[in-house]
Amino acid sequence: MEGQEPQAKRQNFSGEHLASYSNRDGEADEKHYFKTYSDLYVHEEMLRDFERTSKYRSAIMENSHLLNGKVVADIGAGTGILSCFCAQAGAKKVYAIEGSDAAEHARRVVQSNNLEDCITVIHGMVEECQLPEKVDVIVSEWMGYFLMYESMLSSVLYAREQWLKPDGVMLPSHASIFVAPVRADNFWEDRVNCWSRMKDAYGVDMSCLTDVVMRTTLRSVQVVQLDGEDIIGDSTCVLSLDLKSTTQSDLEKLVGTFKCQCHCSAPLHGLGVWFVVTFPGKPPVLLSTSPYAVSTHWRQCVLFLNAPTNVVQDDIVEGSLTLSPCDESQG
Numbered sequence: 028m029e030g031q032e033p034q035a036k037r038q039n040f041s042g043e044h045l046a047s048y049s050n051r052d053g054e055a056d057e058k059h060y061f062k063t064y065s066d067l068y069v070h071e072e073m074l075r076d077f078e079r080t081s082k083y084r085s086a087i088m089e090n091s092h093l094l095n096g097k098v099v100a101d102i103g104a105g106t107g108i109l110s111c112f113c114a115q116a117g118a119k120k121v122y123a124i125e126g127s128d129a130a131e132h133a134r135r136v137v138q139s140n141n142l143e144d145c146i147t148v149i150h151g152m153v154e155e156c157q158l159p160e161k162v163d164v165i166v167s168e169w170m171g172y173f174l175m176y177e178s179m180l181s182s183v184l185y186a187r188e189q190w191l192k193p194d195g196v197m198l199p200s201h202a203s204i205f206v207a208p209v210r211a212d213n214f215w216e217d218r219v220n221c222w223s224r225m226k227d228a229y230g231v232d233m234s235c236l237t238d239v240v241m242r243t244t245l246r247s248v249q250v251v252q253l254d255g256e257d258i259i260g261d262s263t264c265v266l267s268l269d270l271k272s273t274t275q276s277d278l279e280k281l282v283g284t285f286k287c288q289c290h291c292s293a294p295l296h297g298l299g300v301w302f303v304v305t306f307p308g309k310p311p312v313l314l315s316t317s318p319y320a321v322s323t324h325w326r327q328c329v330l331f332l333n334a335p336t337n338v339v340q341d342d343i344v345e346g347s348l349t350l351s352p353c354d355e356s357q358g
């Protein structure tokens with residue numbers, strides 16, 4: 028720690044390392060977003076992510092006492108899988124709300140499983156639809172890269188404000204973002220050093236373009252598959268959301284600080300970021316996208332430093348992380 032290790036070097040993430048996420052501003056963004064989700068391929072990717080889908084299934088089945096005989100809203104139902112899990116866990120009624128044309132796939136899935144009496148598929152935006160009753164449970168798989176990319180959480184909070192009974196339950200109930208100092212040699216080799224290799228491959232020196240990659244690509248959040256060996260220091264929880272109480276205004280600006288001690292001598296490329304969501308239970312069911320956990324389609328994200336720097340054991344990497352929605356058109 029800082030006081031005990033006076034020789035330790037500090038790597039500071041220049042006060043604030045800012046990551047913004049799209050809030051799908053404007054009609055065109057919104058249309059594009061729902062067009063993407065109309066494509067079955069996107070749903071296939073999510074459904075084939077066994078870790079993701081089976082964790083939801085376990086969480087729902089293990090919480091069947093919360094669902095049995097209860098009314099549920101599935102926010103962003105996609106192909107309807109979570110609604111089916113809830114029906115199988117004994118829900119009395121499930122409203123499966125889906126904004127994209129995937130709602131039609133959900134209808135077919137519901138019919139094929141003879142669940143039409145329990146599940147009502149509503150093809151429409153959460154923000155524009157009406158439910159005939161309040162609900163006991165809200166289930167949703169709203170998480171994007173970096174947790175917040177896509178900004179779907181705001182629609183889930185809207186649904187909670189509109190329909191969840193005061194003693195109702197959110198599934199998942201909590202979400203946290205973790206960070207750790209990382210080396211990302213493979214990524215660095217592929218995306219940065221490749222410019223220096225063009226000369227060997229094609230006889231043209233293109234290494235002068237390396238700085239463009241550093242100024243552009245590396246300034247935005249990169250989705251990278253990390254593994255445990257890439258983590259070179261403590262991982263720490265930087266932000267934690269209780270989904271029963273988080274408000275829309277909280278989402279305007281989420282800020283957390285971190286201080287991580289390095290474990291070894293290594294090149295520090297940046298800060299690895301991942302999330303964990305938690306469902307009620309004893310013990311709680313966790314869906315973790317940590318590099319130490321089973322990999323998922325979310326992989327992890329890295330916020331790169333301007334240039335790698337060498338750290339040694341006990342060096343401190345510290346800073347703050349600010350997440351705020353931004354109009355994608357503004358970058």
Ligand code: SAH
Pocket residue numbers: 061064070073074102103104105106107108109124125126127129151152153154167168169179182
């Ligand atoms: N629940 C499904 C799909 C999750 S992906 C599953 O777990 O497999 C998120 C889904 O939410 C997408 O299909 C997207 O079209 C839908 N969605 C996002 N925002 C929405 C909104 N405001 N209203 C309705 N559907 C929304």
